[in-house]
Amino acid sequence: MSSTDSVVDGVRRLSPTGISILVVGGGVGGMMTALESWRQGHDVRILERNPKLDTIGDCLGILPPGWSTLRFFPKMKEQFERESYDVEFSFWRYEGRLIEHRGEAEWNYPGAVHSAKDVRVPWMETRSSIANMLTQQCERLGIKVEYGNTAVSYDENENEAIVTIAKLDGTTAKETADIIVAADGVATTSHEHVTGRKVRAESSGYALYRGLIPMDLLKSKLSAATQEKFFSSPRGDFRIYMATDRHANIIITRDFVCYAITYKEDGHSKESWRAAVSADDVLKRLNETPGWDPELVDIISLIPEKSCVDWTLLWRDPQPQWASKGGRVVQLGDSAHSFLPTSGNGATQALEDALSLATCLRLAGKGKEQTATKVHNALRFERVSTIQKTGFANRRLMHHIDLDAAEAHPELITMTLPAWIWTHDPVEYAKENYAAAEAHVTNGAPFKNTNGPPGVTYEPWDIASEMGKETLST
Ligand SMILES: Cc1cc2nc3c(=O)[nH]c(=O)nc-3n(C[C@H](O)[C@H](O)[C@H](O)COP(=O)(O)OP(=O)(O)OC[C@H]3O[C@@H](n4cnc5c(N)ncnc54)[C@H](O)[C@@H]3O)c2cc1C
Known part of the structure; x- marks a missing residue:
């Protein structure tokens, strides 16, 4: 521990970086961005549209990479393990006949090593439990969640990022920071600034x-x-x-x-x-x-x-640009990439983004934040886009499988949740690849990500091609 590190609520905070971060959206991705940013030594606040904490929702499955740093938050880890549901997994015919009992998640098989070190990661949590857990950890660390603030538009200049906020009393205000994270979900208003165009749903x-x-x-x-x-x-x-x-x-x-x-x-x-x-x-x-x-x-x-x-x-088609041209506004979680539930990855990828972004900003340091958001984007896009596509493949499989054949040969049910997804540690990956990805972003040096399927080169895709497969298989 260095002399400038500190400990609050059992969480060790690395030395201050002097980087200010404003997170817009207090969902799963926004809250984890705030927590990890705090741990990495940045100054962070959250602005949330709702007037108070909203725990609406049902079940969320979050894979080990989303919890790669949970062990550094001991009270939150204890709450997570207490409130999660360690259920067993099985496939059934709709008439009510068991096809196959698979039981444990693969990352919990004997000998499997996943990325959430020292954490038992079961299949299921509830959104209310996760929302409470993240919010309470923010409160214990003194991270401010400012409710009743709706982002209307984003902007930036060379020195700061700017968000215009509509308040509950009908007034508007401008808030600024070194970096603004648009973690405001699928209906984000950040696209016009970040990509220069609206993204069609x-x-x-x-x-x-x-x-x-x-x-x-x-x-x-x-x-x-x-x-x-x-x-x-x-x-x-x-x-x-x-x-x-x-x-x-x-x-x-x-x-x-x-x-x-x-x-x-x-x-x-x-x-x-x-x-x-x-x-x-x-x-x-x-x-x-x-x-x-x-x-x-x-x-x-x-x-x-x-x-x-x-x-x-x-x-929404995968869109590769999450960081604005100037680098001070960056989209995160569903605002950058929405997932079909059949990918089982929406919340996981939002959490991975949070861990990666906070790490990149620390590695860059004060003064180089604008590069950090672009490096983070370069490290993450291909992995996320590849995982987005699994939602279509899994859905096709479940909706078109011959149930008699599956009953005789359950191995035909090849759901896509391979080890490269759940062994990934976004913090370690950012540390190992930051320098090479920075050279790629700043002067076009060659760089190849290694956080996707082994041996596969990323191919861009869009919804039209995936829906075409859907039609072919009906
Ligand atoms: C109310 C709700 C319930 C959900 N329930 C489930 C569930 O049961 N199961 C499941 O799998 N997934 C659920 N999700 C989705 C899931 O949480 C996300 O897909 C995933 O976790 C990615 O998280 P995110 O933080 O990127 O987005 P979200 O979780 O959608 O969070 C976005 C946050 O931004 C806030 N926000 C939106 N617009 C603005 C704005 N203009 N200004 C400021 N703040 C804004 C929202 O109120 C929200 O708190 C739910 C999402 C929401 C918002």
């Missing part, structure tokens, strides 16, 4: 019914047989039920059943966490494919009023 052809049913609403109303079938596993289950052109993720824990049912959309759903529909709507949709597991249907029929989100799965 297009339909991916599907929508999702999702929500939680608390256990106290379920247990007393279900038959003994249903209870036995769904609630007898001591660890709980993460089940994927597959049918033609739709699938259901059902997560069964000691506290709730979480459901996420992907279906072909017909224009009714919205990209909003507040677009609620009733249990009857969900049942009607399920019954379009006759023969769903009647006991699962019993559970779905107990969805509480106004609790089911009907979320349209929109898509």
